[in-house]
Amino acid sequence: xxxxxxxxxxxxxxxxxxxxxxxxxxxxxxxxxxxxxxxxxxxxxxxxxxxxxxxxxxxxxxxxxxxxxxxxxxxxxxxxxxxxxxxxxxxxxxxxxxxxxxxxxxxxxxxxxxxxxxxxxxxxxxxxxxxxxxxxxxxxxxxxxxxxxxxxxxxxxxxxxxxxxxxxxxxxxxxxxxxxxxxxxxxxxxxxxxxxxxxxxxxxxxxxxxxxxxxxxxxxxxxxxxxxxxxxxxxxxxxxxxxxxxxxxxxxxxxxxxxxxxxxxxxxxxxxxxxxxxxxxxxxxxxxxxxxxxxxxxxxxxxxxxxxxxxxxxxxxxxxxxxxxxxxxxxxxxxxxxxxxxxxxxxxxxxxxxxxxxxxxxxxxxxxxxxxxxxxxxxxxxxxxxxxxxxxxxxxxxxxxxxxxxxxxx
Numbered sequence: 001x002x003x004x005x006x007x008x009x010x011x012x013x014x015x016x017x018x019x020x021x022x023x024x025x026x027x028x029x030x031x032x033x034x035x036x037x038x039x040x041x042x043x044x045x046x047x048x049x050x051x052x053x054x055x056x057x058x059x060x061x062x063x064x065x066x067x068x069x070x071x072x073x074x075x076x077x078x079x080x081x082x083x084x085x086x087x088x089x090x091x092x093x094x095x096x097x098x099x100x101x102x103x104x105x106x107x108x109x110x111x112x113x114x115x116x117x118x119x120x121x122x123x124x125x126x127x128x129x130x131x132x133x134x135x136x137x138x139x140x141x142x143x144x145x146x147x148x149x150x151x152x153x154x155x156x157x158x159x160x161x162x163x164x165x166x167x168x169x170x171x172x173x174x175x176x177x178x179x180x181x182x183x184x185x186x187x188x189x190x191x192x193x194x195x196x197x198x199x200x201x202x203x204x205x206x207x208x209x210x211x212x213x214x215x216x217x218x219x220x221x222x223x224x225x226x227x228x229x230x231x232x233x234x235x236x237x238x239x240x241x242x243x244x245x246x247x248x249x250x251x252x253x254x255x256x257x258x259x260x261x262x263x264x265x266x267x268x269x270x271x272x273x274x275x276x277x278x279x280x281x282x283x284x285x286x287x288x289x290x291x292x293x294x295x296x297x298x299x300x301x302x303x304x305x306x307x308x309x310x311x312x313x314x315x316x317x318x319x320x321x322x323x324x325x326x327x328x329x330x331x332x333x334x335x336x337x338x339x340x341x342x343x344x345x346x347x348x349x350x351x352x353x354x355x356x357x358x359x360x361x362x363x364x365x366x367x368x369x370x371x372x373x374x375x376x377x378x379x380x381x382x383x384x385x386x387x388x389x390x391x392x393x394x395x396x397x398x399x400x401x402x403x404x405x406x407x408x409x410x
Contacts, residue, residue: 004071004187004276005273005275005276005277007067007070007071008067008071008272008273008275008276009273011063011066011067011070012066012067012070023270024060024063024266024269025059025060026060026262026263026266027054027058027059027060027262028060028262028263029054029058029262030053030054031052031053031054032050032051032052032053034050034052040052046250054259054262055254055257055259056249056254056259057249058259058262058265059262060262060265060266060269061079061259061260061262061265063265063269064079064260064265064266064268064269064272065077065078065079067269067272068186068217068219068272069219071186071187071272072186072190072191072192072199072219072221073186073190073192074192074199074219074220074221074222075220075221075222075241075242075245076219076220076222076242076245077217077218077219077220078217078218078245078248078249078253079203079215079216079217079218079260079265080215080216080217080218080253080258080259080260081214081215081216081258081259081260081261082202082204082214082215082216082258083180083182083200083201083202083203083204083205083215083216084110084111084114084202084216085216085256085258086200086201086202086216086217086218087111087114087149087178087180087200087216088114088118088119088256088258089218089248089252089253089256089258090147090178090198090200090218091114091115091119091124091147091149091178092119092252092256093231093232093244093247093248093251093252094146094147094176094178094229094231094232094244095119095124095146095147095231096123096146096230096231097122097123097124098123098125098144099124099125099144099145099146099230100124100125100126100127100142100144100145100146101115101124101125101126101127101145101146101147101148101149102127102129102137102140102141102145102147102148102149102175103115103126103127103128103129103131103148103149103150104128104129104130104131104150104154104159105128105379105380105381106131106151106154106157106159106380106381107151107154107155107380108151108154108155108180108368109364109368109369109371109372109380109382110368111151111180112380113371115149125144127140127145131150131159131161131166132159132161132162134162134165134166134168134169137166137169137170138169138172138173141169141170141173141175145173145175146175146229146230146231147175147176147177147178147197148166148170148175148176148177148178149177149178149179149180150163150166150177150179150180151179151180151181151182151183152179152180152181152182152183152184152189152191153183153184153305153312153316153324153325153327155182155183155327155354155388156327156329156364156368156382156386156388157303157380157381157382158303158304158305158310158312158325158327158328158329159311159312159381160305160312160315160316160319161315162315162318162319163177163179163189163191163194163196163319164194164195164319167194167195167196167197168195171195171224174228174229175229176197176198176224176229177195177196177197177198178196178197178198178199178200179191179196179198179199179200180199180200180201181199181200181201182200182201182202182205182206182354183205183325183326183327183354183355184320184325185201185206185207185275185279186199186219187206187275187276187279187322188279188283188320188321188322188323188324188325189319189320189321190321191219191221192221192222192223194319195223196221196223197220197221197223197224198218198219198220198221198224198244199217199219199221200216200217200218200219201216201217201219202215202216203215203216203217203268204216204353205353205354205355206275206278206279206282206326206355207268207271207272207275208264208267208268208271209267209268209270209271209272209274209275209278209357210271210278210356210357210358211353211356211357211358212267212268212271213261213263213264213267213268214264215260215264215265215268216258216260218248218253220244220245222241225241226241226243226244227243231247232244232247235247278355278357278393279322279323279326279355280322280323281393282326282355282391282392282393283306283322283323283324283325283326283391284323284396285326285359285391285392285393285394285396285399286304286306286324286325286326286327286328286389286391287304287306287307287323287324288396288399288400289328289389289391289396289399289400289403290302290304290306290307290328290330291307292400292403292404293328293330293403294307296404296407298332298333298337298407298410299330299331299332299407300330300331300332300333300385301330301331302328302329302330302331303328303329303330304324304327304328304329305320305324305325306323306324306325326354326355326390326391326392327354327355327388327389327390327391328388328389328391329386329387329388329389330386330387330389331383331385331386331387332385332387332410333385334384334385335363335365335366335384335385337385337410338363338384338385338386338387339363340409340410341387341403341406341407341410342361342363342387342406344405344406344409344410345361345402345403345406346402346405347359347394347398347399347402348360348361348389348399348402348403349361350362352367352368353390354390355390356390356392357392357393358392358394359389359390359391359392359394359399360389360390360392361387361388361389361390362387362388363386363387363388364382364386364388365377365382365383365384365386366384369382
């Protein structure tokens with residue numbers, strides 16, 4: 001069997017390029033012609049595989065989806081326009097007005113806003129629990145629960161739950177687990193092995209190859225019987241294990257229109273080839289920076305799942321195979337000190353995004369979470385004294401040197 005990067009580079013070529021190109025072509029086209037009217041009829045009815053319109057399927061996007069399917073060892077993949085689109089499409093495929101989802105307040109701010117504000121106005125109930133307590137998840141689930149949602153590593157709290165135990169609890173109650181694996185990707189964590197029904201990712205991050213393009217992924221691991229969930233029960237009786245993918249292709253994904261552009265799919269397929277190398281470097285840099293910050297007297301607290309005093313260390317070691325992610329946070333005295341340090345940096349960039357090739361730094365409370373009240377931020381574990389750092393692939397000594405000179409200037 002080939003390893004992860006070998007699969008990422010070579011894929012599983014389904015057809016030979018007529019010109020012998022080593023890289024799949026970019027089909028930056030909207031519409032595709034049929035030989036006969038009957039061929040078009042069969043394609044639109046889903047009775048014959050064919051590309052008709054790029055909002056629904058596209059050859060370049062399909063190649064990207066097949067590459068992700070191979071790397072994740074999953075049942076099927078739908079590529080979408082962003083990570084937020086992946087979350088929204090998945091929830092809308094599994095839930096309905098009057099139903100509920102069980103999740104945590106330790107989420108990326110826009111995900112939380114999607115659940116509470118955007119989808120909440122359409123009648124979705126959101127139940128918040130402590131994901132580090134499987135018993136609290138079990139207690140929150142009832143007959144109207146359509147999914148349990150969590151992040152593999154929460155952003156920016158960097159909390160790691162026992163994902164396998166959460167899946168066991170949810171499965172006993174006939175509820176699928178949807179995991180946002182953006183910070184780990186299938187390279188660091190095989191969600192299928194833990195029992196995760198659906199993994200969603202922002203492919204903008206590690207996969208894109210250094211913030212080249214925006215995209216998202218919905219990965220059906222093929223481990224959940226969709227006859228067990230009300231929204232797909234009737235469909236699953238007819239199409240079997242492909243029920244979620246059919247619901248997405250013929251309903252939610254198709255009708256909402258959050259499709260991935262062929263150009264972005266091409267860039268992200270290219271990014272996959274070096275993803276493992278970049279993740280390894282990013283994780284190593286994050287670990288080195290975390291250890292460096294632990295030795296600095298101005299730093300009040302360092303949070304990284306890969307260091308022994310992290311509350312999530314044991315779960316991270318148990319679950320993540322090749323590293324602990326490229327994100328860390330650290331606390332200074334207050335917001336003023338955070339801003340002063342950031343403004344003194346010369347190499348590390350002040351910008352939002354994660355898992356860029358460049359190291360990025362941001363003050364989450366005043367930016368990503370600026371729309372939330374002080375009480376809401378406290379409930380989410382977001383404080384004014386916290387800085388988030390996304391480690392890139394530069395030389396670690398240069399990164400720690402930049403932070404050192406900024407700390408000395410405080």
